[in-house]
Amino acid sequence: MQILTGKEVAEKVYETLQSDCNAFVEKYGFPPTLAVILVGTDPASQSYVQGKKQACLSLGFGHRDYHLDAETSQDELLELIHTLNNDPSVHGILVQMPLPPHLDADLVIQNIKVEKDVDGFHPQNVGNLLIGKPGFISCTPLGVLHILDYYALSCEGKHVVVLGRSNIVGKPMASLLMQKGRDATVTICHSKTEELEQITKQADILIAAIGKPLFVTESMVKEGCIVIDVGINRVEDPSRKRGYRLVGDVDYEHVAPHCKAITPVPGGVGVMTIAMLMKNTMQAALQLAQKEM
Numbered sequence: 001m002q003i004l005t006g007k008e009v010a011e012k013v014y015e016t017l018q019s020d021c022n023a024f025v026e027k028y029g030f031p032p033t034l035a036v037i038l039v040g041t042d043p044a045s046q047s048y049v050q051g052k053k054q055a056c057l058s059l060g061f062g063h064r065d066y067h068l069d070a071e072t073s074q075d076e077l078l079e080l081i082h083t084l085n086n087d088p089s090v091h092g093i094l095v096q097m098p099l100p101p102h103l104d105a106d107l108v109i110q111n112i113k114v115e116k117d118v119d120g121f122h123p124q125n126v127g128n129l130l131i132g133k134p135g136f137i138s139c140t141p142l143g144v145l146h147i148l149d150y151y152a153l154s155c156e157g158k159h160v161v162v163l164g165r166s167n168i169v170g171k172p173m174a175s176l177l178m179q180k181g182r183d184a185t186v187t188i189c190h191s192k193t194e195e196l197e198q199i200t201k202q203a204d205i206l207i208a209a210i211g212k213p214l215f216v217t218e219s220m221v222k223e224g225c226i227v228i229d230v231g232i233n234r235v236e237d238p239s240r241k242r243g244y245r246l247v248g249d250v251d252y253e254h255v256a257p258h259c260k261a262i263t264p265v266p267g268g269v270g271v272m273t274i275a276m277l278m279k280n281t282m283q284a285a286l287q288l289a290q291k292e293m
């Protein structure tokens, strides 16, 4: 059984980005710059935006941090986005999800300039992905593709089962895998799927993105399958310094012995999310800088 270490893949991506960033600064005299908006104080979100800041700082990207009060109104948030849309020194904009329930996430995303939507959540970028046109692709599914490519795991003709139909992971993941060049046969399962185990057991590659800790058990996988665990769940654990431990959507301990290959949690798909965000920001900066010339 092979462990697909996202950390190793991310390090390679960061190496390339480091030289791309140096070349960009040399050519244009300013760094690719990412603006990150966090509304509220959700601890997991705070730690993810901190990770994004760290990635910017270590690569030499510019970084703008906006930590807004949990009671921030829709209009205030949209005003900030419009300011950043019109700021030529900002190349990528993202709003950390989830947002507090009084805010309309769809409307917020629609207001981010498509060319700066480095999360790939804007409907235009989502549409481009569906029809195979260039655009920004959601970071987590893009990270999964990088892992598969790095470990030379082809999807061609394989039956890939995606557990989860979220706009951020499940849907773009399925769309990417069925594209020409990837050529997988894709099945999407969700909370209303009947006979789930019968379907997951047919998977050559099983991608779990449902946000339910340890949901995938050994009885759900075929011997020799590849398992990609997108879940990152905080489970209370008083014996840990932080008071919790991270587990995936897959019961790794019992599933891994039956797999050809599997991603761990932590250190698997999760770490690729920020690496892909930085890659998208680099791409946004290059496209916007070239347009200015």
Ligand SMILES: Nc1nc2c(c(=O)[nH]1)N[C@@H](CN(C=O)c1ccc(C(=O)N[C@@H](CCC(=O)O)C(=O)O)cc1)CN2
Residues within 6 Å of the ligand: 047, 048, 051, 094, 095, 096, 097, 098, 119, 139, 140, 232, 246, 265, 266, 267, 268, 269, 270, 271, 272, 273, 274
């Ligand atoms: N605007 C966005 N919001 C959210 C996204 C996103 O892509 N854009 N994805 C997730 C959270 N996320 C980034 O924002 C994210 C998730 C996980 C990791 C990560 O590095 N995971 C590590 C463990 C980190 C830890 O110790 O907690 C791992 O899996 O090894 C980074 C970013 C939802 N919101």
